[in-house]
Amino acid sequence: MPFPALELLRCPVCRNGWDGPNSSERTLLCASGHRFDAARQGYVNFLTGRGTRFLPDSSEMVAARERFLATGSYGPIARALAEGCAAATAGGDDGGTGPRAILDVGAGTGYYLAALLDRLPGSCAVALDISKFALRRAAKLPRTAAVVWDVWRDLPLADAALDLVVDVFAPRNFPEFARVLRPGGAVCIVTPSPDHLAALRSLLPMLEVPTGKAEAVATLAGPEFEPDSVRLVRFPLVLTRDEAADLAVMGPAGHHSSREKILSLLADDEVRTEGAVELTVLRRR
Ligand SMILES: C[S@@+](CC[C@H](N)C(=O)[O-])C[C@H]1O[C@@H](n2cnc3c(N)ncnc32)[C@H](O)[C@@H]1O
Numbered sequence: 001m002p003f004p005a006l007e008l009l010r011c012p013v014c015r016n017g018w019d020g021p022n023s024s025e026r027t028l029l030c031a032s033g034h035r036f037d038a039a040r041q042g043y044v045n046f047l048t049g050r051g052t053r054f055l056p057d058s059s060e061m062v063a064a065r066e067r068f069l070a071t072g073s074y075g076p077i078a079r080a081l082a083e084g085c086a087a088a089t090a091g092g093d094d095g096g097t098g099p100r101a102i103l104d105v106g107a108g109t110g111y112y113l114a115a116l117l118d119r120l121p122g123s124c125a126v127a128l129d130i131s132k133f134a135l136r137r138a139a140k141l142p143r144t145a146a147v148v149w150d151v152w153r154d155l156p157l158a159d160a161a162l163d164l165v166v167d168v169f170a171p172r173n174f175p176e177f178a179r180v181l182r183p184g185g186a187v188c189i190v191t192p193s194p195d196h197l198a199a200l201r202s203l204l205p206m207l208e209v210p211t212g213k214a215e216a217v218a219t220l221a222g223p224e225f226e227p228d229s230v231r232l233v234r235f236p237l238v239l240t241r242d243e244a245a246d247l248a249v250m251g252p253a254g255h256h257s258s259r260e261k262i263l264s265l266l267a268d269d270e271v272r273t274e275g276a277v278e279l280t281v282l283r284r285r
């Protein structure tokens with residue numbers, strides 16, 4: 001069995017493609033002999049020996065993310081993203097349902113990518129994240145290469161190889177997105193609106209205040225992208241204390257606040273708040 005989505009990947013050391021006959025599901029060997037072994041859980045770590053100055057999500061944060069997303073509370077985001085991506089890459093003869101080459105940046109556990117692969121059957125994907133704990137989950141998705149990498153470095157991907165880049169609540173490297181997308185390809189970005197989880201944030205001061213505005217996203221993207229659409233997705237959230245704590249721990253607050261501390265600030269059994277995110281679609285010129 002070949003490594004999934006191998007044709008999309010490039011050697012992170014020398015940028016070459018792969019020695020196909022001598023690469024496998026377990027080992028990637030590039031044309032100039034650089035070798036990367038997949039972890040037992042299926043992901044491959046391209047950051048070996050280099051590291052990153054960014055703090056990866058811990059196993060506790062990833063477990064909280066997996067529990068929270070499994071409740072379906074963020075289902076409205078996943079559905080809006082899948083529909084937006086299908087619409088953005090429609091055209092051609094397949095009515096927008098055909099297979100695509102997808103990059104999910106900061107893919108986390110692969111929750112959103114799973115929804116996309118359902119919506120665009122047969123697609124192949126690269127799930128990129130600096131957290132190997134997150135990628136252990138994402139590596140289970142079909143036709144998906146789960147790659148440990150820092151998005152601020154040149155991406156280990158071929159030029160103009162992708163139809164779609166998705167980025168949900170994760171850092172964005174637009175010059176590299178422009179390089180790896182084919183002309184006409186789309187980037188679909190989910191950012192929190194200023195009032196995302198406002199009622200929860202009033203209880204938990206350690207939660208980050210969202211700053212990203214859709215207009216700012218389009219401006220930051222630069223001249224290689226043209227705006228396609230912006231959609232606001234709003235949905236009510238009625239959370240148990242445990243779910244609210246998971247939602248807090250799975251984000252940046254999980255790096256510096258303990259679950260106990262967060263639970264101690266949640267007096268009621270139930271937290272009512274509202275999700276509000278912007279789905280911005282840009283097109284590679
Ligand atoms: C808020 S989480 C979102 C994860 C996923 N998209 C989701 O919504 O479930 C941000 C993700 O970006 C990853 N991340 C943060 N900095 C990164 C970087 N420099 N390079 C790659 N991934 C990064 C984190 O490990 C984390 O999984």
Ligand SMILES: [Zn+2]
Nearest residue numbers: 011014030034
């Ligand atoms: Zn190489």
